[in-house]
Amino acid sequence: MAFCFHYLLIFSLCILYVESTDPIAQLCNQDSKTTTPQITQNIHSLLTKLAQTTSESGYSKTSFGKGQAQVFGLAQCRGDVPSQDCSTCIQAAAKKIKTICPNRVDARLWYDYCFIRYNTNNFFGKVDTGYETIYSTVENVTDPKTFNHALGALMYEINTVAGALGSKGVGKGETNVSHFVTLYALSQCTRDLSPFSCRKCLEIANGETFCDNKKGCRVIYSSCYVRYELYPFFFPVDKKLAPESSLVTNYSSVVRKP
Ligand SMILES: *[C@@H]1O[C@H](CO)[C@@H](O)[C@H](O)[C@H]1NC(C)=O
Ligand SMILES: *[C@@H]1O[C@H](CO)[C@@H](O)[C@H](O)[C@H]1NC(C)=O
Ligand SMILES: *[C@@H]1O[C@H](CO)[C@@H](O)[C@H](O)[C@H]1NC(C)=O
Numbered sequence: 001m002a003f004c005f006h007y008l009l010i011f012s013l014c015i016l017y018v019e020s021t022d023p024i025a026q027l028c029n030q031d032s033k034t035t036t037p038q039i040t041q042n043i044h045s046l047l048t049k050l051a052q053t054t055s056e057s058g059y060s061k062t063s064f065g066k067g068q069a070q071v072f073g074l075a076q077c078r079g080d081v082p083s084q085d086c087s088t089c090i091q092a093a094a095k096k097i098k099t100i101c102p103n104r105v106d107a108r109l110w111y112d113y114c115f116i117r118y119n120t121n122n123f124f125g126k127v128d129t130g131y132e133t134i135y136s137t138v139e140n141v142t143d144p145k146t147f148n149h150a151l152g153a154l155m156y157e158i159n160t161v162a163g164a165l166g167s168k169g170v171g172k173g174e175t176n177v178s179h180f181v182t183l184y185a186l187s188q189c190t191r192d193l194s195p196f197s198c199r200k201c202l203e204i205a206n207g208e209t210f211c212d213n214k215k216g217c218r219v220i221y222s223s224c225y226v227r228y229e230l231y232p233f234f235f236p237v238d239k240k241l242a243p244e245s246s247l248v249t250n251y252s253s254v255v256r257k258p
Helices: 037-057 083-100 144-162 195-206
Strands: 010-016 025-028 059-064 071-077 107-110 114-119 132-137 170-176 182-189 217-220 224-229 251-256
Touching: 037 059, 037 071, 037 083, 037 114, 071 083, 083 107, 083 114, 144 170, 144 182, 144 195, 144 224, 182 195, 195 224
Parallel strands: none
Antiparallel strands: 010 251, 025 107, 059 071, 071 114, 107 114, 132 217, 132 251, 170 182, 182 224, 217 224
16 A cells, blocks of 8 residues: 555556557646547548558658647657557557547657657657556566666666767667576667756656666656567567566556556
8 A cells, every 4th residue: 555655646557468459658638638530530630641641651740720720740659669560659649649649739659669749730850758657577676786787877878879969869788697597688769859868857767766776677758668678679679588478477567657
């Protein structure tokens, strides 16, 4: 019970198996303004445009409509995802997001491989860590000191890459924690962020205490994403090293609203 007390903003906390085809997070902002028929139409046109333009480069941001009814949208795949999987993910996301928020103008949807978002307010270039979803393994590491040292060094390395010009906002890598244990990590920002804003977002993600001493963790924001695991989870996938571990690992998830 004391545990719950520390997280007053939690509205869901549960143990779960994560299937890669399900959304990993979603938001329909009930505080945003209500849609009008014109806005709904613009959202549909915007999503069509995003679905068409995202798969090639893995990223697109665009707007549709004018004045009060203008809608801004962004779609991005995880930086390591091949373009075919990216395309499949974006198509599914553009379809699904229409159903999650029929009455409000601020919607966001995350899958393992991609992210899509729209709003009548222009959110481009702004760091947004207000809405947060975390998945952490139920299991703790056995040797926190060694593990955290390796994790810190790896995160520093990949965040520097993610936050550098020309990196497309993504950094990934691996390091040996011991002879038998390898740690894999990926960090990513939405590509509308400046390198400075990207580093700022990743810093906030890395400070998430819910991940402390966990064997794996994913911190998901609207502007950036950080994940580490003791098994390979990013492309190119080494089949020998990646069994069904992502399906049998138990995670706790928590969602915090601003
Ligand atoms: C992990 O560590 C936390 C904090 O020390 C503890 O409350 C929890 O019971 C541990 N979980 C497991 C599965 O050992
Ligand atoms: C990790 O250890 C393996 C086997 O000992 C070695 O082949 C590999 O190069 C090491 N990787 C890193 C990143 O040091
Ligand atoms: C996950 O949780 C289930 C149910 O509590 C348990 O049976 C299973 O052994 C756990 N798996 C792992 C990898 O910890």
